[in-house]
Amino acid sequence: MRAGILAAQNERLDFETTAIIAEELGFKASREVEDTSKEAEIVDDRVKRILESDKPEDCVARPPIVVVMGHVDHGKTKTLDAIRKTNVMAGEAGGITQHIGAYQAEKKGRKLTFIDTPGHEAFTVMRSRGARVADIAILVVAADDGVQPQTKEAINIIQAAHLPFIVALNKMDKDDADPERVLAQLGENGVTTEAWGGTVPIAKIAAKTGMGIDDLLDMILLVADMNADRIVANPTRHAAGTVIEAHVDKGEGPVATVLVQAGTLKRNDYLGIEGAAYGRVRAMRDWTGVMLDEAPPGTPVKILGFKVAPAVGDIMEVPEDPKTLEVKKLKSAREV
Known part of the structure; x- marks a missing residue:
């Protein structure tokens, strides 16, 4: 509580949160070095493909x-x-x-x-x-x-x-x-x-x-x-964006902040991550807490409706056909 971090007794925390707690207690946390560059490149490529697939006139x-x-x-x-x-x-x-x-x-x-x-x-x-x-x-x-x-x-x-x-x-x-x-x-x-x-x-x-x-x-x-020629997006396609914050709220359940990068995200849209069904947009708010019915490109929104909290950096996509999403047991980002 001193650091303003709330967690259940058996909840698994990410490294960044545990590092803050360790420092408060006088310790320095370290983790095994991981090469995340390959994963980052895959994510980057996916986002680029989505954005580059749109025609300039759109x-x-x-x-x-x-x-x-x-x-x-x-x-x-x-x-x-x-x-x-x-x-x-x-x-x-x-x-x-x-x-x-x-x-x-x-x-x-x-x-x-x-x-x-x-x-x-x-x-x-x-x-x-x-x-x-x-x-x-x-x-x-x-x-x-x-x-x-x-x-x-x-x-x-x-x-x-x-x-x-x-x-x-x-x-x-x-x-x-x-x-x-x-x-x-x-x-x-x-x-x-x-x-x-x-x-x-x-x-x-x-x-x-x-x-x-x-x-x-x-x-x-x-x-x-x-740089106006590259700060553009197609607002009419199915939405896609990047998860930039995620947590489990005691009252609202899994919540994630998503930056919409392409398309317009709408309430009741289905949510897919890497082809898996992650839920549906039950509600979304802007950064001031105002409820929104839709969010155009370049807009950060807090989304309620995830089955589990996704991982920061995940690419969220609204499928053309929700039936194409795989239904499988999902792990919370805190358990990965």
Whole structure:
């Protein structure tokens, strides 16, 4: 309870959650090294095939998906907090984001979808998954702390995913903020900002006060416009998307947040993952909790109706014919 984590006595927890608990108790958790690259490639290929199967004339502009990355405690969630002008910090274990959360904001009448990735060192896989579904990345770096281990890791993930990105130099309101030192460190790690003659945009912000947030949003729109030809989707096809958060709620049962990437997800749609029947959309909410009847591409929705909680990173697809889905015993993601 101290970390804000609820679990039944016999419930099996994922590594990331147990790592947080172990740290609270003064231990450091480690796990056997797994090569997840092959699995990631298969997932990537599946998403690409779905998106590339649509004819260009059937595609329309959708909200850009922006992933927020950076070292733990550098202000990623507070940056999103300032963008959304709400506060989610109190509900997170030790002030550290536990699972990927997805939110939407508007700027100049245009919707933007944001994904907040955990900065804690245990969450490497989840950060990679967040980057794979994004169109644009924001690399948050604290101006008083500079480039740190997860900053370097985030840079590698962003570059491997070939994502256009913006550096958000946070905590510029601190007396010991030293932006020139940080820009030099970034340059040493392969990131040359526009301020140093490179191509990477930089926004100087103070998430705590809201300083520079409007400029950051303007930069996101500009980068989105420069990549408008690929920030599109077919809203009329059967829906497909990526699971970005999943858990079992005591009152509602298995619940998952899905980022709809293609098609329009509708209430009562059947849900398939890898050809298996995972349930039906009994209800879905947007990030504010408002009930929705449908969700177009680029929209994150919390779905009720899963038989078991899927795994983060699973590709959810609505089948053309529900009868083609296999009915088999499904394992919760927490038991895999």
